[in-house]
Amino acid sequence: MKNLTLHKIAEACGGKLFGCDGETDKEVSGVVLDSRLVEENFLFVAAKGERVDGHDFISQVMDNKAAGVVCERVPKAVDGPYILVKDSFQALKDIAEFYRKQxxxxxxxxxxxxxxxxxxxxxxxxxxxxxxxxxxxxxxxxxxxxxxxxxxxxxxxxxxxxxxxxxxxxxxxxxxxxxxxxxxxxxxxxxxxxxxxxxxxxxxxxxxxxxxxxxxxxxxxxxxxxxxxxxxxxxxxxxxxxxxxxxxxxxxxxxxxxxxxxxxxxxxxxxxxxxxxxxxxxxxxxxxxxxxxxxxxxxxxxxxxxxxxxxxxxxxxxKVKPLGGRSNIIRLPERVVIDDCYNANPVSMCAALDLLEAALTRRVAVMGDMFELGDNKERMHAKVGAYAVEKGIEVIVCIGELSINMYDSAGEAMQEAGRENTELYYFPGKKEFLEKMSGILRKGDTVLVKASHGMAFEEIVKALYTSSLFLK
Structure with a gap:
């Protein structure tokens, strides 16, 4: 990696280089945060995360012939180069900035x-x-x-x-x-x-x-x-x-x-x-x-x-290929699934409903909570519910605490539009929906699955793969 020597790395991140008796001008081959990805001549950035502290794996990566370690505290019983810094995450950014300039x-x-x-x-x-x-x-x-x-x-x-x-x-x-x-x-x-x-x-x-x-x-x-x-x-x-x-x-x-x-x-x-x-x-x-x-x-x-x-x-x-969880269309023997459960906000939710509208079969929207919407979260969920009715979606399923607003708004929109044939359901969580799914879905449906990533709607997508169990 161009100019990424231990000496230059220490300068770039404002750290102090220790334990390096040999060559300091050899370029490292890679920089990683995950100790499992360390290869020979890689630099390991040891950082304390929410669940794991990278400092606990310094000895292991040095045994794997790492070129050196960036760390916030002096490693114990380690024979090899290390760069001591105040903040490992900031050091990572500083190193990347320096490298980009090269x-x-x-x-x-x-x-x-x-x-x-x-x-x-x-x-x-x-x-x-x-x-x-x-x-x-x-x-x-x-x-x-x-x-x-x-x-x-x-x-x-x-x-x-x-x-x-x-x-x-x-x-x-x-x-x-x-x-x-x-x-x-x-x-x-x-x-x-x-x-x-x-x-x-x-x-x-x-x-x-x-x-x-x-x-x-x-x-x-x-x-x-x-x-x-x-x-x-x-x-x-x-x-x-x-x-x-x-x-x-x-x-x-x-x-x-x-x-x-x-x-x-x-x-x-x-x-x-x-x-x-x-x-x-x-x-x-x-x-x-x-x-x-x-x-x-x-x-x-x-x-x-x-x-x-x-x-x-x-x-x-x-030649563009779809990504899993991002409007990925899955053709199953019994139905088509639109897997768009990677993330969601009001704009992307409405865009997904626009996509579902294009289906030529009975259309089912399985929608869940959207996060990080601030004080207007109830209004924005309500907006999505009304939009699903406006798009003429035949079956609307709302799942989650915030999605009650989606459900209520869809019900009001159905009354105003006289949509008596629209099926509307609310479930507090995925478990309740999965228990009732066989009675809601039909053979030949096109099913949209979308919510914020934290709702883990990939579980619903997996359940749809076993579609033969859920036919009316």
């Missing part, structure tokens, strides 16, 4: 309220048509995951696509300091993390901290159909915006990158004609939902900036 690589940073992960997948798939690409894996998008992702970049990588997630002011500033993106992509501004950010204006302020350490010659790609993101041009006084206009994408033809002639293919994706300054092409978008067109447009925008042809962008879009 790299000659194009970095794409992605933020927004909804769609970061799917947008990341589209952009990475497109760029892979021309470059060796590293992308964020799993949920490694915060102040621990992002530096670990940066530290996975190797000599053969030519581009990195980094998802950047936050929940409070200042976090994006710190993430940007590590990532130093060449291209900043903003998907949208929606109602999430309101406990700390309070309003859409606060969300916009926090998300646009991504510009704080953008490269001098960097570019901004933003959803031009989002009224909040259109305000970026009005943010005077920010270094990153001096003389630089965002490249907007969207469905409105006033955007420099836009789509029209959209053909909805239901749960099996869509096609759209994508227009850019250097040409146009028809793209097959394999993932379902109208919002996926925006993801394809973001990828087209980034791909064009990094020199890909229209043909390469089209091929990359067509």
């Amino acid at each position: 790299l000659d690589i194009k970095v794409v940073g992605i933020t927004g309220s909804v769609g970061k992960t799917s947008t990341k997948e589209f952009i990475a798939s497109v760029l892979a048509e021309k470059y060796q690409v590293l992308k964020t894996e799993g949920n490694y998008n915060n102040e621990i995951g992002l530096p670990l992702t940066v530290l996975k970049i190797r000599k053969h990588h030519q581009a990195a696509v980094l998802e950047m997630g936050i929940s409070d002011f200042g976090e994006m500033h710190r993430l940007s300091k590590i990532a130093r993106p060449d291209i900043c992509v903003l998907t949208n501004i929606g109602e999430c993390h309101l406990e700390n950010l309070k309003s859409k204006e606060g969300i916009l302020q926090a998300k646009t901290e991504i510009f704080d350490f953008m490269q001098e010659d960097g570019a901004i790609c933003a959803n031009g159909d989002d009224d909040m993101l259109r305000r970026i041009e009005e943010m005077n006084g920010h270094r990153a915006l001096e003389g630089r206009k965002p490249i907007y994408f969207g469905l409105n033809e006033s955007n420099p990158v836009y789509a029209d002639e959209i053909e909805n293919k239901g749960l099996f994706g869509s096609s759209a004609k994508i227009h850019m300054e250097n040409g146009e092409f028809t793209a097959e978008i394999p993932l379902p939902g109208g919002h996926m067109v925006y993801n394809a447009l973001a990828a087209a925008c980034v791909g064009s900036l990094l020199g890909l042809s229209g043909a390469q962008i089209r091929e990359g879009i067509a």
Whole structure:
């Protein structure tokens, strides 16, 4: 890893190097927080987590021929190099920041309220048509995951696509300091993390901290159909915006990158004609939902900036694969399941209902609590319940303490709309629903499963795999 020697690492994180009688200028081969991932010549960052203290495994990793250890206290009975620091997590960020500065690589940073992960997948798939690409894996998008992702970049990588997630002011500033993106992509501004950010204006302020350490010659790609993101041009006084206009994408033809002639293919994706300054092409978008067109447009925008042809962008879009728990469509012999239980907020919940609406069979929405919504959580759950009725979903199942608001609102909306045939259910928890599921579901249903990750709705998805047990 370029310039990551024990001596340079100690300097970068403000630590003191001890126990190193031999060579200090040999570059380490990797940096990890998990002792189980340590290989020969790796650097292990020992940190105290909620359940496990990495300091307890220092002796073990040194036995595995680690290059050294970053730690907060002097290790006992360990013969090998260690770097003593005040805060191991801060040291990890400092090391990643130093390493990023050594790299000659194009970095794409992605933020927004909804769609970061799917947008990341589209952009990475497109760029892979021309470059060796590293992308964020799993949920490694915060102040621990992002530096670990940066530290996975190797000599053969030519581009990195980094998802950047936050929940409070200042976090994006710190993430940007590590990532130093060449291209900043903003998907949208929606109602999430309101406990700390309070309003859409606060969300916009926090998300646009991504510009704080953008490269001098960097570019901004933003959803031009989002009224909040259109305000970026009005943010005077920010270094990153001096003389630089965002490249907007969207469905409105006033955007420099836009789509029209959209053909909805239901749960099996869509096609759209994508227009850019250097040409146009028809793209097959394999993932379902109208919002996926925006993801394809973001990828087209980034791909064009990094020199890909229209043909390469089209091929990359067509190769995008669904992620487990993220609008993953599972075809079972008895029914179709939309596994979207990774996380949820009001915007993504409504987008998932939009997707379910496209199904040609009886549609079932199994929805649970959404977390981190602040003081408006009851109103926002109610909004989702009413929206499910508006979309004409035949069976609405609400699960969880907060979802009683979803249930009540759906009931009121059914009365107002005269939807006597809509089936509406409420259960306090998953267990109660699973006990009654066989009497609710039918053969041939399309079932959406969605809630915040803390609801662990993957248990419901697993139960649906044994669908032969739950047929009417």
